[in-house]
Amino acid sequence: xxxxxxxxxxxxxxxxxxxxxxxxxxxxxxxxxxxxxxxxxxxxxxxxxxxxxxxxxxxxxxxxxxxxxxxxxxxxxxxxxxxxxxxxxxxxxxxxxxxxxxxxxxxxxxxxxxxxxxxxxxxxxxxxxxxxxxxxxxxxxxxxxxxxxxxxxxxxxxxxxxxxxxxxxxxxxxxxxxxxxxxxxxxxxxxxxxxxxxxxxxxxxxxxxxxxxxxxxxxxxxxxxxxxxxxxxxxxxxxxxxxxxxxxxxxxxxxxxxxxxxxxxxxxxxxxxxxxxxxxxxxxxxxxxxxxxxxxxxxxxxxxxxxxxxxxxxxxxxxxxxxxxxxxxxxxxxxxxxxxxxxxxxxxxxxxxxxxxxxxxxxxxxxxxxxxxxxxxxxxxxxxxxxxxxxxxxxxxxxxxxxxxxxxxxxxxxxxxxxxxxxxxxxxxxxxxxxxxxxxxxxxxxxxxxxxxx
Numbered sequence: 113x114x115x116x117x118x119x120x121x122x123x124x125x126x127x128x129x130x131x132x133x134x135x136x137x138x139x140x141x142x143x144x145x146x147x148x149x150x151x152x153x154x155x156x157x158x159x160x161x162x163x164x165x166x167x168x169x170x171x172x173x174x175x176x177x178x179x180x181x182x183x184x185x186x187x188x189x190x191x192x193x194x195x196x197x198x199x200x201x202x203x204x205x206x207x208x209x210x211x212x213x214x215x216x217x218x219x220x221x222x223x224x225x226x227x228x229x230x231x232x233x234x235x236x237x238x239x240x241x242x243x244x245x246x247x248x249x250x251x252x253x254x255x256x257x258x259x260x261x262x263x264x265x266x267x268x269x270x271x272x273x274x275x276x277x278x279x280x281x282x283x284x285x286x287x288x289x290x291x292x293x294x295x296x297x298x299x300x301x302x303x304x305x306x307x308x309x310x311x312x313x314x315x316x317x318x319x320x321x322x323x324x325x326x327x328x329x330x331x332x333x334x335x336x337x338x339x340x341x342x343x344x345x346x347x348x349x350x351x352x353x354x355x356x357x358x359x360x361x362x363x364x365x366x367x368x369x370x371x372x373x374x375x376x377x378x379x380x381x382x383x384x385x386x387x388x389x390x391x392x393x394x395x396x397x398x399x400x401x402x403x404x405x406x407x408x409x410x411x412x413x414x415x416x417x418x419x420x421x422x423x424x425x426x427x428x429x430x431x432x433x434x435x436x437x438x439x440x441x442x443x444x445x446x447x448x449x450x451x452x453x454x455x456x457x458x459x460x461x462x463x464x465x466x467x468x469x470x471x472x473x474x475x476x477x478x479x480x481x482x483x484x485x486x487x488x489x490x491x492x493x494x495x496x497x498x499x500x501x502x503x504x505x506x507x508x509x510x511x512x513x514x515x516x517x518x519x520x521x522x523x524x525x526x527x528x529x530x531x532x533x534x535x536x537x538x539x540x541x542x543x544x545x546x547x548x549x550x551x552x553x554x555x556x557x558x559x560x561x562x563x564x565x566x
Contacts, residue, residue, distance in 0.1 A: 132184035144168035149179035186389035210271035313412030348374030385417035424522025484509025529555035
């Protein structure tokens with residue numbers, strides 16, 4: 113948490129770089145806001161600062177309808193926080209508690225549920241269940257204010273199993289009923305538009321260039337100001353297109369989905385793929401202080417995510433010992449040969465089931481690499497819920513580089529240094545001195561900074 117002096121300066125200047133990193137609660141009104149709220153600034157004596165929005169809600173404050181705290185970029189505890197607590201928060205943000213119990217989450221983390229609760233209270237001031245409930249209501253509030261979806265649809269889209277439970281939770285957290293946020297008629301929508309904010313700067317040009325060289329058509333498409341693709345996530349499929357809006361520090365995202373119940377999961381993954389919750393200035397300053405002055409850093413750099421761990425692994429295997437252009441051609445062939453279709457009839461990335469028994473006769477490549485693809489597909493088919501990518505090292509033909517690449521882009525792990533990558537080695541050789549350990553926990557961003565040197 114920033115000092116009160118920093119928070120005061122940021123809220124008075126309405127600095128977008130601090131959006132989502134703390135929240136401003138006004139004791140005289142009982143409302144909490146983002147630091148960029150356009151309302152007249154309250155006197156400092158009437159203000160309290162909270163690191164997380166759920167802390168302000170737990171303290172009895174209700175969200176500002178004008179600046180909409182639910183629309184702030186997410187914050188991520190990069191430094192100084194227990195690794196297990198950070199990982200638990202990330203999994204909850206991704207929706208794991210909407211379909212599984214807290215006991216399942218604790219087991220996945222390798223700890224007891226009691227210890228998980230203790231960690232969460234220590235670092236986030238609430239329990240995992242309470243935090244998950246807040247995230248569901250927060251997303252529902254975003255849908256209520258940005259779409260015309262019926263309230264019942266919004267309840268299910270946010271991960272609730274009943275309308276009554278949704279209404280009770282919403283009123284308890286926000287002291288508002290869902291209908292109080294509604295100023296227009298409801299209508300059923302198959303095409304949903306949301307605005308997903310980010311913390312500036314956001315270097316879209318670099319990201320767009322990176323994606324263009326690896327674009328797999330017709331599964332993905334790209335314009336000078338947008339990126340789109342088809343997707344499948346559990347039982348949900350569809351497509352999305354994200355339009356870069358630099359002036360308003362956000363992406364306008366248009367989403368189609370076959371079942372509204374999966375919308376919160378899909379939106380969470382879109383945020384990860386576009387790296388919308390990063391704090392670019394903090395990361396830049398940390399790397400700048402850790403690297404030699406001869407290394408020219410790119411500002412606003414983001415990690416370009418891949419939709420799933422499996423897709424990231426396949427991309428890594430096909431990218432072994434070939435150029436980026438050659439890997440792109442191989443992936444395009446794979447998608448056209450084995451990719452299924454979503455509910456719109458658009459091409460999807462092949463599933464593990466589609467690849468597990470394939471001989472890949474359409475590929476001109478070493479047999480060992482074909483076998484690695486089949487073995488990877490078999491492992492992911494048999495272990496669909498496992499996120500421990502180090503288990504892939506037991507698969508014949510899968511090495512540390514492939515696993516690290518999948519962690520970096522398929523899981524958006526911020527601290528992966530691809531030291532064995534040929535491009536990284538070339539860039540590394542140009543540096544006078546480079547202590548990668550000092551760049552933790554942002555070595556994934558270091559990897560991309562080194563690629564930019566080429």
